[in-house]
Amino acid sequence: MSFFISSVAKKLLTMENISKSFPGVHALKSVHFDLVPGEVHALVGENGAGKSTLMKILSGIYTKDSGEILYNGESIDLTNTREAQDMGICIIHQELNMMNHLTVAQNMFIGKESTKGFFLDDAADNRQAADMLARLGMQSIDPKELVANLTVGRMQMVEIAKALTYNSRILILDEPTAALSDQEIEYLFGIIRELKEEGVAMIYISHRMDEIWEISDRITVLRDGEYVGTVVTADVTQGEVIQMMVGRTIFVETKSESSVPEGAETVLEVRNLNAGRMVQDVSFDLKRGEILCIAGLMGAGRTETVRALFGADKKDSGEIYVEGQLVKIDSPADAARVGLSYLSEDRKRYGLATSMSVAANSVMACLENFMKGPFVDQKRINKVAEEYVEKLETRTPSIRQLVQNLSGGNQQKVVIAKWLIKNANIFIFDEPTRGIDVGAKNEIYKLIHELAADGKSIIVISSELPEVLRLADRIVVMAEGRVTGILPAGSSQEEIMTLAHDI
Amino acid sequence: MSSKETSTAVAKPRLKSGQQRLFALIALIAIYVIFAAFGNRFFTYRTFMNILEQSYYIGFLAVGVTFIIITGGIDLSLGTVMMCSAMVGLVSFGAGVPFVLALIITLLVGVLFGVLNGVLVSYLKLPAFIATMGSMMIALGLSAIVSKVQTRHFPSRTAEVGSWFQNVFRSVNMDGTVIPTGAFWLVGLIVIAVIVLNKTRIGRYTFAVGSNEEAVRLSGVAVEKWKLIPYIIAGFCTGMAGIMYGATYTTIIPQTGQGEELNAIAAVVIGGTSLSGGIGSITGTVIGVFIMSVLQVGLMSMNVQPHYQKVLTGIIVIMAVFIDIRQHKKR
Numbered sequence: 077m078s079f080f081i082s083s084v085a086k087k088l089l090t091m092e093n094i095s096k097s098f099p100g101v102h103a104l105k106s107v108h109f110d111l112v113p114g115e116v117h118a119l120v121g122e123n124g125a126g127k128s129t130l131m132k133i134l135s136g137i138y139t140k141d142s143g144e145i146l147y148n149g150e151s152i153d154l155t156n157t158r159e160a161q162d163m164g165i166c167i168i169h170q171e172l173n174m175m176n177h178l179t180v181a182q183n184m185f186i187g188k189e190s191t192k193g194f195f196l197d198d199a200a201d202n203r204q205a206a207d208m209l210a211r212l213g214m215q216s217i218d219p220k221e222l223v224a225n226l227t228v229g230r231m232q233m234v235e236i237a238k239a240l241t242y243n244s245r246i247l248i249l250d251e252p253t254a255a256l257s258d259q260e261i262e263y264l265f266g267i268i269r270e271l272k273e274e275g276v277a278m279i280y281i282s283h284r285m286d287e288i289w290e291i292s293d294r295i296t297v298l299r300d301g302e303y304v305g306t307v308v309t310a311d312v313t314q315g316e317v318i319q320m321m322v323g324r325t326i327f328v329e330t331k332s333e334s335s336v337p338e339g340a341e342t343v344l345e346v347r348n349l350n351a352g353r354m355v356q357d358v359s360f361d362l363k364r365g366e367i368l369c370i371a372g373l374m375g376a377g378r379t380e381t382v383r384a385l386f387g388a389d390k391k392d393s394g395e396i397y398v399e400g401q402l403v404k405i406d407s408p409a410d411a412a413r414v415g416l417s418y419l420s421e422d423r424k425r426y427g428l429a430t431s432m433s434v435a436a437n438s439v440m441a442c443l444e445n446f447m448k449g450p451f452v453d454q455k456r457i458n459k460v461a462e463e464y465v466e467k468l469e470t471r472t473p474s475i476r477q478l479v480q481n482l483s484g485g486n487q488q489k490v491v492i493a494k495w496l497i498k499n500a501n502i503f504i505f506d507e508p509t510r511g512i513d514v515g516a517k518n519e520i521y522k523l524i525h526e527l528a529a530d531g532k533s534i535i536v537i538s539s540e541l542p543e544v545l546r547l548a549d550r551i552v553v554m555a556e557g558r559v560t561g562i563l564p565a566g567s568s569q570e571e572i573m574t575l576a577h578d579i
Numbered sequence: 580m581s582s583k584e585t586s587t588a589v590a591k592p593r594l595k596s597g598q599q600r601l602f603a604l605i606a607l608i609a610i611y612v613i614f615a616a617f618g619n620r621f622f623t624y625r626t627f628m629n630i631l632e633q634s635y636y637i638g639f640l641a642v643g644v645t646f647i648i649i650t651g652g653i654d655l656s657l658g659t660v661m662m663c664s665a666m667v668g669l670v671s672f673g674a675g676v677p678f679v680l681a682l683i684i685t686l687l688v689g690v691l692f693g694v695l696n697g698v699l700v701s702y703l704k705l706p707a708f709i710a711t712m713g714s715m716m717i718a719l720g721l722s723a724i725v726s727k728v729q730t731r732h733f734p735s736r737t738a739e740v741g742s743w744f745q746n747v748f749r750s751v752n753m754d755g756t757v758i759p760t761g762a763f764w765l766v767g768l769i770v771i772a773v774i775v776l777n778k779t780r781i782g783r784y785t786f787a788v789g790s791n792e793e794a795v796r797l798s799g800v801a802v803e804k805w806k807l808i809p810y811i812i813a814g815f816c817t818g819m820a821g822i823m824y825g826a827t828y829t830t831i832i833p834q835t836g837q838g839e840e841l842n843a844i845a846a847v848v849i850g851g852t853s854l855s856g857g858i859g860s861i862t863g864t865v866i867g868v869f870i871m872s873v874l875q876v877g878l879m880s881m882n883v884q885p886h887y888q889k890v891l892t893g894i895i896v897i898m899a900v901f902i903d904i905r906q907h908k909k910r
Contacts, residue, residue: 156799157796173794174791175787175791176790176791177786177789178783178786182783182787186783186795187798187799195778196780
């Protein structure tokens, strides 16, 4: 694939010396980026490295402060998304932006509906949508279906089909696989390869190194808003790229044996838990200071299990013992009372009031302990919030900072602080590092290890096997709503995958 | 290794848009049958005419505001703007303006308030609740100022000028048979509104904005324009409602109309249009309007005080919203 860097290949796009500042932040400093037709160009960097900003400039959402964009050899200036789309530059955002109440075809042709005089010609759009979907091998999607009724994977496909209705020459895919199953990812890659054949250039933003090596031709690395370099994927190793991203070497080790002392007491015991189709007869226990990972494929029932355990969803039957005592958990409040805490993967939705401060969020779960008569004791709240910011090394300018302004990893820390202040003993993490960059991931791993070393007990649901192997003292593997095996630390990926496929 | 569990595995409740409308239709028929069985001379042509007439102006208000509510917005100014535009029309009529022109002025005042609301909400990005509350107060004050707090009257059937007014907009009395001409206007509006909402770009973007405004913007569509149009439609309907109200009741009292917007919104909600936007229908709204007027007329026929009707309407609105939330609850 080295022909891509030879000067023979005509550049489709060159972005030169692109700079962009926001109040208080220099988001991009003289960044370079280029594309040739038919290539998949991965754009990587930690959160805050400037990937999104650069892509928003290319798709007309932001305007650059300085620099030049050459498209087909001509200098262009984009001021809105419409202009970019008209030129064939289209972005598919990580958080899918769809109109759920409209049909597939209506979504695809929004802004350019076929009309017959004053009236919409839905039949024509449905026909065109069907053609477009068929071209991508997605005949199974009905153009007349409401988008709300599609799976996330199919919504993604519709977004791609929609982008193609603009006759896109450049397609920007921002974390396209974040919400997809393995099967759907394979399918997506098939489509990407097909588009490549047609000469569409794609910019692929992802945290997942394996995918980048599978699909991309070149990689451009950004760090702290600066251009680090562009490499040909086939010529470099993942380690080298990660090193470019973080500017330091990250040593990835796996846990070879359990670090839980022998004879540690059992703090949580789940017996024959049943909750619908996705949780059948699930039993496991958790020791003090243990990190128990729950592994499995998509739809294995892992999240459903912990939600039922935590009282967030209804249980059909089953017993839960906390420190030897049979407890009744019918609601998250019950769970919190016996020392359980649940840190869901969607932190914004379930874990944090993002428009409130770090301090306010820190005491959210136990405000009643921070009262002076009928009044909120802000002094004590600030003190405890400061204490935990320090303890967890949360990177925030102050405890008055709004949580929405923190990075994903630091938001995670605020949730953890909240539960520590509430005096939780058992932490359930659901995909704690999803959507978090490599550097912040390591901090989360360190934090989880420290919590465990501190005598807290931890359950981690993870879809990333390296993460499981790195964290787990024991591994519960689930498939189709059942526990198919419990493995010790130091098990191999193959052993886990075998059990995960056991149906 | 990158499997995903939560988002794809959980079966979503399928959106069923027509279901609540069906409930509403069944409720309407049930209420009608109950009153026909127990009411005093309810099942008569006369009573039916009465129900129709009760529905004219509320129908116009409700159809207009349906567009706004589907975009996820709200309009609290409808009731007072309706009265204000009728009042401005009447005052100009009193000042010597030809009657037809006065009616056009009435319409224009409604449209202007619609433009005001729409610009405030879409271009100046004010919350619809606050912006239209402001317009409500402006309309309330304006009707008092222009009328010098004097009650005015639309021409009756025996008036020297404009005796045709009630014939055209309310009903014609021929050989003892009442022909509800107002209903023709209402039906005309309904037909046009159904077409606009379902067959034109205006309708498509009304739904799209209510479903996910950001997605529409990112698709390169000029969202502001399409958010403005529903308010103008509602403004036009409000002006028409002012005319229909004048034809039905003739008397326009300054500084009134407050609360009518809530009746209209209640009808919309009963008809299955979601206050969170993206879902709704004109036919549902029309059913909602008739549920309210059948209740009103029916309870009167049973000699129940109108206060009870308010209580009942309140209960029905709460039930309708409850059903709406149950249906669209996520997870």
